[in-house]
Amino acid sequence: MKYCGKIIVVLKEGVFDPQGVTICNALHTLGYGEVVGVKTGKFFEVMVEVESLELARKRIQEMCDQLLANPVIERYSFEVEVGK
């Protein structure tokens, strides 16, 4: 079966996000004064071909731990769907 893992990686609470601050300032400059905060992160779609949904979850979690997220400063969440 093909599965698709949709993974969101964001910075942990309290970790400084210079990119988010820069975007927030730029939005203010453009006149969006209502913006009080911006956080940035990463989004991945990883397609896998394995026997079961359970195994797809397990493998994708391993990929997150090893490569897609930096466990020192980032946390991740993901969901796995049946792919096309």
Next chain:
Amino acid sequence: MEEIERISEELGLRKEEYQKVVEILGRVPTPTEIAMFSVEWSEHCGYPHSRRWFELFPRQGHFPALFGEDAGGIIYDDLAIIFKMESHNHPSQIEPKQGAATGIGGVIRDILGSGARPIACFDSLRFGPLEDRNSRYVFRGVVEGIAFYGNCVGVPTVGGELYFHPAFRGNCLVNVMCVGVAEKGKLAQAVARGEGNIVLYVGNKTGRDGIGGCSILASQEFADGEEKRPSVQIGDPFTEKCLIEATLEALATGFVVGVKDMGAAGLTCSASEMAAAGKSGVELDLDRVPLREEGMEAWEIMMSESQERMLLCVARGREEEIRKIFKKWGLEAEIVGKVTGSGRVTIIHRGEVVADIPANELTAPPVYTPPRKRPTYLDEVNSLSLQSLPLPTDYENVVLTMLSSPNLCSRRWVYEQYDHMVQTNTVVLPGKGASVLRVKGKKWGIAVTTDCNPVYCYLDPYRGAQMAVAEAALNLSACGARPAGITDCLNFGNPEKPDRYWQFVEAVKGIADASRFFGLPIVSGNVSFYNENPRGTIYPVPTIGMVGIIEDVEQAVDGVFKEEGHIVVLLGKVREELGGSEYLRVIHNLEAGPLPSFSLNEEKALQELLIELISGGFVVSASDVSEGGLLFTLLEACLAGECPLGVMVNVEPWNSLRMDAVLFGEGRGRVLLSLREENYSKVAVMAQEKGVPFAVLGRVGGRDFLIRNGREVLVALPVLDLKERWESVLS
């Protein structure tokens, strides 16, 4: 009461230190006060185990020296050249990219705090072996972090060192040096004085990042590095660039009384040290500190190590003018307090006084001199006997094997990721010897190098440290510069263990004796202890950063052969020694001393000769013989140029000695020159006058790297092949 003692212990204060705090205050401290003492008295900020030994360091030299709060320097012409080296070992081991990045940011702000414009950075790096997966990850992350931060901030990364050894497997070393320049009358001080003057906070906002970085991370061993991860800070180089420009602009108004970086120990360190240095008091209202997160407690604000922040003391009535400058650069700039005459650091949060401490007590941490003992391993590793060592049968094979050692190969893969040309002052580029920088509008230039061989310092900390000073001085002389001053970064294990502390004290003595002999003041520095993990301690690494002055920057030479037909000459004496060499380590799997013989007098004579030869324009290239011995010094001279050149060398004059010692021995006090035929006799006479041994090795030319002993060919390898191998080890 019990609760506060528990917090105190958790933050790393000893029981007797807690008692001292109670004595100073005459009451039970508040959590904020405990937090402030814990960071200010930590190894990283207060140097309790090392401070007393710095009295050994010379403070005078050939040029007038300057000693500031966070950096020092020398004066030449009408300028002050400010420099400082600092470690960021523990943060880089945990999060390599951001650890290295914030290390650069921190040392740049140290230079900026003295009112100088940062003009160049240097990185002295040490990692575990490349075969080791984690070490490779740390190495690549650190290089990426330096490239990320250094390239964005507009200060060129011009040089440094790179070394791999199993001793750094669990503890990498990231020592960063920054050099800056200021008009000599316009230096800034890290003081707060003048009752009623304004305390201004500028730069980034304060968050919870890096809390306890210096008291916990850098002042204890790694039990399990993973547990301490939340302390990591994230660098923001573009803000730092704005901070550099804004701070220099603010200083130029003349209304800034004092300025200090908020680095390790953040607001606590800058406020208390500025007050103590100005013999005044400071009152801060934390409700006015720009915060990034909600609900931060006073102790968190006082301990935060958020990056890219500075604290200024501004003349009363001028604060709006100064604020406007920082606002213009898109930075936070808030009035957070005022200078008082109380001599106390008073912290107010949510309308209440949460800390009230005499500034001079807070900034006078205890001094410890724990017992020290000569390590037992020293006798064992210093018993090398050359008789039992087999001579190589195939020298080409030895050369090729050593060439793939990451300690001898080209560093191009690393430095080509760095912007080493921004500011357009770099005269001698990376990979060719000491770095040479132009000072715009001046005929003279600045030469900089960093040096230390960890194996030497492991085998003999005292002499290893002396040799690091001598090597740095010779590196500078070999580009034509007169060595002028030193900054040191002392990396050691746990000082509470007697053998580690002995290594530290011996190394300090070695640096002190050698630098006093050469007339070099030690103007600034940094100590990093506790570089160990359950698997062991690092080798001692007293990194020497040295700055020199070259009178005419146009005369500077590098270590690379330039043209076919030039004569290749060796200055200095060849001895039958192999102790501590990379050859022993790579080929014979031996780390053994005694270290090669070494004479401060010979070194000094050689330095003077080189300065004279190069200022006279008699020399085309010069490089000191170091790791890999004569053969690898020759090889680098052949390969480091854009177009590799061959060489024909005959080592027959030394055929009474062991040939491996001649080619790969790392005896100090030797320099390889290339020169034009017409200058040959002049150089020979000058060497003789200075009493420096002089020998012709051969000529530059041909397509091969050719080493003969009389008629016997020892090595004949095409330089194009060698260059390809030499440059592909790291990539």
